[in-house]
Amino acid sequence: MRGFGMERNVLASLGFLPQFPCMMNHGHHRFPLDTEVRVSVRTMMTARQEIGSGEEGTVQYFAYGSNLNPSVLGSSAPFLSPRRVDILDWRPAKLVGYELQFYRTGLPLEPAFANVEISKSDDGEESWWSGEVHGVVFRMSWDAFWRRLWPSEGWPRVADVDVNLYDGKIVQRVKIFTWKPVLSGECAPSTRYARLVIDGARARGLMPEYVSFLLRRTEILRSGIDEGVYSRIFSPQGRLDSKLEEFANYGHFRSGRIRILPLHREKGKRNRTLVYFPGLDGTGLGILPHVSELEKTFDIWTLIIPQRDNLSWDDLLDTVRREMSQLPETCVIIGESMGAAIALALISRFGTIARSLVVVNTATSFSRSTTARLLSTVAFTPSVAYRVTLAAALPVIFDVPYAFSGFRDYPRALDALTKVIMSEDFLPQDALKHRLGYIRAACEELDDRRLRNITTPIQTVATRNDGILPSVDEARRLHSLIGRASLEPIVLNFGGHCCVLDDRFPLSQILQKMEKVTSPYTRTP
Incomplete structure (x- = not known):
C-alpha cells in the first residue's frame, strides 16, 4: 500500500x-x-x-x-x-x-x-x-x-x-x-x-x-557538493569569520543581476572604499583571503557577475558604472584577469571612475596566449568533456599545492574543488562563452591609443607561473603604454593565474604603495 x-x-x-x-x-x-x-x-x-x-x-x-x-x-x-x-x-x-x-x-x-x-x-x-x-x-x-x-x-x-x-x-x-x-x-x-x-x-x-x-x-x-565548499575553495586556509563564510556559501553568483555587494563595512567609521572585480568565475569571492587584513582601513565591496548574465559589452560597462556611482566615495579597484580588463575599459571610457587601479594578470593578453585560446574552445565541447577539461586545468590555473597546504587532508580538499568544478553549479558553459566575449570586446576596445590616454594611477601585477596568460609580458606592455600613470610592474614567483586567492599575495603592501602616489583627479567623465 x-x-x-x-x-x-x-x-x-x-x-x-x-x-x-x-x-x-x-x-x-x-x-x-x-x-x-x-x-x-x-x-x-x-x-x-x-x-x-x-x-x-x-x-x-x-x-x-x-x-x-x-x-x-x-x-x-x-x-x-x-x-x-x-x-x-x-x-x-x-x-x-x-x-x-x-x-x-x-x-x-x-x-x-x-x-x-x-x-x-x-x-x-x-x-x-x-x-x-x-x-x-x-x-x-x-x-x-x-x-x-x-x-x-x-x-x-x-x-x-x-x-x-x-x-x-x-x-x-x-x-x-x-x-x-x-x-x-x-x-x-x-x-x-x-x-x-x-x-x-x-x-x-x-x-x-x-x-x-x-x-x-x-x-x-x-x-552532491557540500554547502560549505565555496568558503573552503576561496579561503583554503580556513580563515573566514562566520559572516564571510555565509556570504561565500550563499551563492549570489547563481542568479540575479550584475551588482556590487558589500563584504565588509565598518559602521560609524569612514574608511576608504575598495572594490574587487573578479575573473572568469564571476563569483566575487577571490578577495576573501585578504578581507581580515584589509578591513582595518577599507570598506570592501565585490562585483558579482551572475551565471545567467547576458548583457552586451556596452551594457555591462554602463551597469557597472551605475553600480559604482552608488558607492559612498570614489574607490580603489582591484581587478583580476577578466575583471582587470573590465576595470581598464571602464576608466578608459568614463575617466576618473576610480581613485586608483590594481590590475592582476590582466586578460588583455588573451589574443596572444595559445593556452587561453585552446582552453576557450572547451566552452563548445560536450558537457562531460567540458567539466573534465576544467578539472584537468586546475594545476594550470591555481598554485594548487600551496593553496591547500592549510588543510590537514590535502586529497580531500582537492577532491572538494574537483567535485565543484565537475558539477553544474560552477561556471556553466554558456556563462564561459559569454564572458570570453567580454574579454574579446575588452581587447578590441583597449587599443594603444586608449591605453595612452589613461591618467588614473595604475599598478600592474603579474605572476611568472601563470599557466594561462603571458602576464609578465602584458604587465610590461601596459606599463610602457600608460606611461607616467603606471607604476613599475610587480612580478611574483608564485600564485598561478588566480594569484589573488593566494594568501601570500601582498595586496595590503601594494595598496599602501598606491596611496602614496595617488593624486587628486584632473579628468572628468
Whole structure:
C-alpha cells in the first residue's frame, strides 16, 4: 500500500493524482509534525467550520512547492487535473520558523518533493536557508480546497499557521500541507520538478534572493557538493569569520543581476572604499583571503557577475558604472584577469571612475596566449568533456599545492574543488562563452591609443607561473603604454593565474604603495 501511494506521487506532481496518502493534523503555528489524526467525515465537517479569517465559504492556503506554478494550480492547470480550480486572489508571503526540505520518495522519476519542517536553527537568526519558507497565500472556495486540492495531494496532514505577507501584514490560520516522509534524508528533486518550483516562484513574484536560494538548494542537492565548499575553495586556509563564510556559501553568483555587494563595512567609521572585480568565475569571492587584513582601513565591496548574465559589452560597462556611482566615495579597484580588463575599459571610457587601479594578470593578453585560446574552445565541447577539461586545468590555473597546504587532508580538499568544478553549479558553459566575449570586446576596445590616454594611477601585477596568460609580458606592455600613470610592474614567483586567492599575495603592501602616489583627479567623465 505504501509503495502504491509513492507511485501515485509522480502523477500527483503533474496535478493529476494525489501524493502520499497520509493522515491530517489540525494545529496552530509551530505545529508538531509527528502528530497524526485520522481523516474522517467528522474532520471534514470540522474543517468546514474552520474557514478561518477569509470570507465565508473560502479557504486560505499557503503553497511553497510545485503548487506555486500557475500551470500546476489554478485555471491554467491541465484540463482534467483536480488542481484546475479558480483562485480568488493570491499574495506572496513567508512562513517564519520553518525550513524547506526535499524529502525522498524512493521513486526513479520523481526522487523528491518539497516539504516543510520546523527550523532546527537555535541562534534566532532568520536567513533564506534556515528560518523562512517563502510562498503564496491562495484564497479559494471551500470545495476547491477540501474536495479537489487536498485529495489531489493524497490527503496530507493539514495545519493552521500564521504567515507574514510581503506588505508586512500577518494572516492567521492559513492552511498548509505537510508530509511525513517514508524515507529519511533529503535528495535532489528531478529537473522537471525543480523547474516547476523555481518558475512558479518567479511567476508569483517571490523575492529574487529566495529564488536564488531555490536554485542553489536544488543544484547543491543535485551535484552532491557540500554547502560549505565555496568558503573552503576561496579561503583554503580556513580563515573566514562566520559572516564571510555565509556570504561565500550563499551563492549570489547563481542568479540575479550584475551588482556590487558589500563584504565588509565598518559602521560609524569612514574608511576608504575598495572594490574587487573578479575573473572568469564571476563569483566575487577571490578577495576573501585578504578581507581580515584589509578591513582595518577599507570598506570592501565585490562585483558579482551572475551565471545567467547576458548583457552586451556596452551594457555591462554602463551597469557597472551605475553600480559604482552608488558607492559612498570614489574607490580603489582591484581587478583580476577578466575583471582587470573590465576595470581598464571602464576608466578608459568614463575617466576618473576610480581613485586608483590594481590590475592582476590582466586578460588583455588573451589574443596572444595559445593556452587561453585552446582552453576557450572547451566552452563548445560536450558537457562531460567540458567539466573534465576544467578539472584537468586546475594545476594550470591555481598554485594548487600551496593553496591547500592549510588543510590537514590535502586529497580531500582537492577532491572538494574537483567535485565543484565537475558539477553544474560552477561556471556553466554558456556563462564561459559569454564572458570570453567580454574579454574579446575588452581587447578590441583597449587599443594603444586608449591605453595612452589613461591618467588614473595604475599598478600592474603579474605572476611568472601563470599557466594561462603571458602576464609578465602584458604587465610590461601596459606599463610602457600608460606611461607616467603606471607604476613599475610587480612580478611574483608564485600564485598561478588566480594569484589573488593566494594568501601570500601582498595586496595590503601594494595598496599602501598606491596611496602614496595617488593624486587628486584632473579628468572628468
